[in-house]
Amino acid sequence: MLKGRAHKFGDSVSTDHIIPGRYAHLRSNLPELAKHVLEDADPSFASRVKKGDFVVGGSNFGLGSSREHAPLVIKMAGVSAILAKSVARIFFRNAINLGLPVLICDTDKINDGDELEVDLEAGTVKDITSGSQLTLGRIPQVMLNILDEGGLIPNIQKHGDFKL
Amino acid sequence: MGKTLAEKILSEKSGGEAKAGDIVIAEVDLSFVQDTTGPLTIRQFQASGMSGLANPERTLVFIDHAAPSPNASLSNDHILLRDFSRESGCVLSEVGDGVCHQIVVEQYARPGDVIVGSDSHTVTAGGLGAFATGMGSSDVAVAFGLGRTWFRVPETFKIEVTGEFQKGVSAKDLILHLIGQIGADGATYKALEFHGSTIDKMSMSGRFTIANMAVEAGAKVGLFPADEITRKYLVAEGRGSDYQPLAADADAEYEKTIKINATELEPTVSRPHTVDNAALAKDLKGTKIQQVVIGTCTNGRLEDLALAAAILKGKRPAAGVRLLIAPASRRVLLNAIDMGYIKDFVQAGAVILPPGCGPCLGLHQGALGDGESCLSTANRNFEGRMGNPKGFIYLGSPATAAATALTGEITDPREVM
Numbered sequence: 001m002l003k004g005r006a007h008k009f010g011d012s013v014s015t016d017h018i019i020p021g022r023y024a025h026l027r028s029n030l031p032e033l034a035k036h037v038l039e040d041a042d043p044s045f046a047s048r049v050k051k052g053d054f055v056v057g058g059s060n061f062g063l064g065s066s067r068e069h070a071p072l073v074i075k076m077a078g079v080s081a082i083l084a085k086s087v088a089r090i091f092f093r094n095a096i097n098l099g100l101p102v103l104i105c106d107t108d109k110i111n112d113g114d115e116l117e118v119d120l121e122a123g124t125v126k127d128i129t130s131g132s133q134l135t136l137g138r139i140p141q142v143m144l145n146i147l148d149e150g151g152l153i154p155n156i157q158k159h160g161d162f163k164l
Numbered sequence: 165m166g167k168t169l170a171e172k173i174l175s176e177k178s179g180g181e182a183k184a185g186d187i188v189i190a191e192v193d194l195s196f197v198q199d200t201t202g203p204l205t206i207r208q209f210q211a212s213g214m215s216g217l218a219n220p221e222r223t224l225v226f227i228d229h230a231a232p233s234p235n236a237s238l239s240n241d242h243i244l245l246r247d248f249s250r251e252s253g254c255v256l257s258e259v260g261d262g263v264c265h266q267i268v269v270e271q272y273a274r275p276g277d278v279i280v281g282s283d284s285h286t287v288t289a290g291g292l293g294a295f296a297t298g299m300g301s302s303d304v305a306v307a308f309g310l311g312r313t314w315f316r317v318p319e320t321f322k323i324e325v326t327g328e329f330q331k332g333v334s335a336k337d338l339i340l341h342l343i344g345q346i347g348a349d350g351a352t353y354k355a356l357e358f359h360g361s362t363i364d365k366m367s368m369s370g371r372f373t374i375a376n377m378a379v380e381a382g383a384k385v386g387l388f389p390a391d392e393i394t395r396k397y398l399v400a401e402g403r404g405s406d407y408q409p410l411a412a413d414a415d416a417e418y419e420k421t422i423k424i425n426a427t428e429l430e431p432t433v434s435r436p437h438t439v440d441n442a443a444l445a446k447d448l449k450g451t452k453i454q455q456v457v458i459g460t461c462t463n464g465r466l467e468d469l470a471l472a473a474a475i476l477k478g479k480r481p482a483a484g485v486r487l488l489i490a491p492a493s494r495r496v497l498l499n500a501i502d503m504g505y506i507k508d509f510v511q512a513g514a515v516i517l518p519p520g521c522g523p524c525l526g527l528h529q530g531a532l533g534d535g536e537s538c539l540s541t542a543n544r545n546f547e548g549r550m551g552n553p554k555g556f557i558y559l560g561s562p563a564t565a566a567a568t569a570l571t572g573e574i575t576d577p578r579e580v581m
Binding site for chain 1: 187189200201203204208211212213214229230234235237238240241244281282283284286298299300301302303305306309310312314316348349352353379382384438525526527531544546547548549551552553
């Protein structure tokens with residue numbers, strides 16, 4: 001069970017919003033890079049986010065670049081999961097590869113600041129603030145297997161090959 | 165039931181019958197990283213415990229995004245990449261060689277290949293019939309070590325394009341129009357497959373421009389058949405033996421078919437801050453532009469530079485317009501010098517940037533000032549993309565970019581041709 005507060009964003013939050021190219025020189029200094037997480041979408045996010053919180057997007061979350069640093073800085077901020085109406089392909093795969101759950105649901109029903117409770121096994125989100133309950137879309141089994149082992153690299157470390 | 169191009173290639177490379185929706189493990193023919201994703205890929209590779217590269221001579225490391233490096237941190241990343249290349253035996257592409265995607269199609273990609281790159285525009289090689297897609301550092305690290313990766317076989321949209329382009333209209337206008345029509349997430353997880361009489365006659369340069377932007381509609385790949393035009397291209401690049409014909413089966417199953425009449429297309433521009441925010445260039449007249457960029461992996465090939473040079477030759481940009489030219493590769497630059505285009509550009513007041521990604525992703529060279537607008541031939545116009553969230557990026561063809569440089573406002577190239 002994951003519990004935390006929702007940080008609500010709009011549609012089409014791109015990888016440039018999440019971690020702009022102008023900070024590419026910090027990509028080998030991850031703690032410094034992470035200070036700029038989601039800066040171009042909400043400059044106050046990095047100072048407000050607390051461990052366990054959720055990033056809640058609209059449609060096509062994470063569109064753009066293949067930079068794995070985008071889900072990485074969100075994970076480093078302590079975010080326990082990303083919820084969105086839909087998610088871009090490369091970002092989705094990258095987040096799961098880092099062990100960061102990306103959950104698909106109707107995020108229109110979630111407001112900024114709402115307290116959420118996510119039950120990954122039951123596939124539900126309970127919005128404690130509004131009292132509403134949402135159903136999560138199914139993550140493909142192969143990605144659940146990667147997620148369960150904490151990401152792709154831990155999966156390979158353990159099995160020495162794809163174990164899907 | 166017949167197969168789409170994606171199903172054909174993934175069947176061949178997974179050694180089974182790959183149908184849309186299946187999960188397959190496929191052989192990877194070529195894998196690569198660039199300088200902003202490579203350092204993390206190397207760290208993930210080293211953390212994974214894999215012993216070495218599965219295929220060193222088909223593993224490439226490119227220094228193209230910050231080339232030459234604008235600061236010490238990125239220079240240190242470049243040292244990491246050079247050290248890894250030397251120690252692992254993979255191929256290094258240095259500062260000034262050009263953008264990874266252009267070098268891949270010039271020197272490496274073959275019809276029927278599976279290619280993964282840690283850069284979203286890896287899809288470019290779909291222009292010659294390779295199943296080429298962008299992935300993150302962890303996935304590419306594993307492809308480096310195992311020589312294989314897993315895919316969900318995508319459903320395919322058949323894009324059928326017929327008719328002749330009008331004067332001043334090119335492949336870039338077609339793909340901007342298509343993305344405007346289906347949306348920036350209109351093809352998420354899907355393959356785009358291009359068909360029709362316009363495609364049959366289209367140059368490889370145009371095919372690469374379209375394939376390059378498939379990801380801007382969310383697609384996993386943008387695939388073209390490998391045909392006589394592909395064969396001639398590979399022969400001209402000195403690797404005719406890499407050719408094999410490739411086409412989808414006539415009875416392949418498509419999720420949907422989208423028909424486009426090329427004759428009806430007009431010069432098209434994507435407005436800030438999403439690629440699907442398309443409009444006609446003529447309807448944006450009066451929009452002031454301070455910087456024009458011609459080049460990058462989307463439109464930095466010889467054919468693109470020829471189009472732009474024809475419009476700019478003997479003229480000067482409007483007052484207050486900076487004109488930047490970013491050839492996609494060293495080979496393109498050399499050819500453009502031979503053809504006299506570089507002289508035309510320099511005489512027209514342009515700045516010639518080294519072959520590479522140039523100002524496209526806001527690392528260096530041509531960052532926008534607050535409130536400034538740029539018309540670029542690149543592929544992405546996201547907020548903050550060109551180094552400043554207070555900048556505005558419009559995307560267009562080389563002809564539209566050249567015409568806009570002359571007038572200082574977004575201009576339909578037919579007005580100046």
